[in-house]
Amino acid sequence: AQSVTQLDSHVSVSEGTPVLLRCNYSSSYSPSLFWYVQHPNKGLQLLLKYTSAATLVKGINGFEAEFKKSETSFHLTKPSAHMSDAAEYFCVVSDQLQDSGYALNFGKGTSLLVTP
């Protein structure tokens, strides 16, 4: 099965400074990778996804991630943090199911704190 490792359980940044959330993946073949965000009391929202097209993926709210096969990484970045970015972020890899498309394997999550 494919898996992801989120290297930081907590990240704290000041408003207006860059954000870097790190994720490494383990895969026996070319994976599909995702970043999801979870705000308190809200459903998971897809930020962006990589599916073997361009290695630099742009998502919503100014986030982007770069797929680096040589480093087996898929780090999430944003040039300037906003207070509303404070949330839990999950790096996710898809795992192909036999008959039903695919299931998602979630990383343990990174809690992003944005300070004024």
Added chain:
Amino acid sequence: GAVVSQHPSWVICKSGTSVKIECRSLDFQATTMFWYRQFPKQSLMLMATSNEGSKATYEQGVEKDKFLINHASLTLSTLTVTSAHPEDSSFYICSAMDREQFFGPGTRLTVL
């Protein structure tokens, strides 16, 4: 975008009772739905894959007799926690497949 709803959003029940959680895809049909469980400050763990009209496929370690899943239509899947115990208290999240997974807002279950 595609919308998935869950009902109820939270439920408190006594130990030994059964609780049903509904997951609906509001504006699309979903052949496949997924059920996840999330413990506080932890990641989502896939419990089972639900296919319309067939039996659910459970992940290793998930008791199928305790967590009953019914996917009776292309827009509705239900998860019933039978004879609930305090250790079943958790946040349950469903997702529905429409070229990608769309997630419901989750249901917080507290078993007293």
